[in-house]
Amino acid sequence: MTTLPPAPTALITGASRGLGLALARELARRGWRLIIDARGAAALEVACAELAQTTTITAIAGDVTQAAHRRALGVAARAAGRLDAVVNNASSLGPSPLPKLMEYPLEALRGVYEANVFGPLALLQALAPALKPHARILNISSDAGAQPYATWGGYGSSKAALEQLSAILAAENPDWSVYWIDPGDMRTQMHQDAYPGEDISDRPLPEASVPGLVTLLTAQPARPSGRYAAREVAPEAA
Secondary structure, eight states, X not given: OOOOOOXXXXXXXXXXXXXXXXXXXXXXXXXXXXXXXXXXXXXXHHHHHHHTTTSOEEEEEOOTTSHHHHHHHHHHHHHTTOEEEEEEOOOOOOSSSOOOGGGOOHHHHHXXXXXXXXXXXXXXXXXXXXXXXXXXXXXXXXXXXXXXXXTOHHHHHXXXXXXXXXXXXXXXXXXXXXXXXXXXXXXXXXXXXXXXXXXXXXXXXXXXXXXXXXXXXXXXXXXXXXXXXXXXXXXXXX
């Protein structure tokens, strides 16, 4: 009798909508077990009900900037039998419309850094006992972390910090595969908030960025740690 290997397990933050939900749907379709979170409990409950029709899922509402929530995610990860992957997707845009740096409310900027820099690192620290030795870490970044776009200084500088943090994590943890990823412009609520009142219907849906993320999660052997543009990741050969 052939024994099948256990299904892989991923934890995805910010998975009630946008890119996080699109990725969760695809991984569920591929048989992954999932742990997901989001700040909005109602939207997370809807996402969980959908995904539960396809896979084993645990959904925990909360904010990754809060230690109690990170501990709850750690408990869920250990109960799942250790994690193959963590996707740090939850993020904060900051004030909308986006202010120039010289006009940026500093308390708001601190909040952006709490969500986009400290939150992902603190979550990985909390999850460390539950990570498999060759875990894959996907930190969702932005081209605003590499390019100097006016009014994007708060969000962009936080993503630049996340990218450097990711690079050092990769250097310090060579057994992990650590990816910091630019998903590209997407038709999401966050992108709409960045451009209030504008028509963003010409942007691709988040699903356009999912194949690249899936490749980074599943490629054998693993792609080297580094910065990737999701829509430029070559798929695995059939």
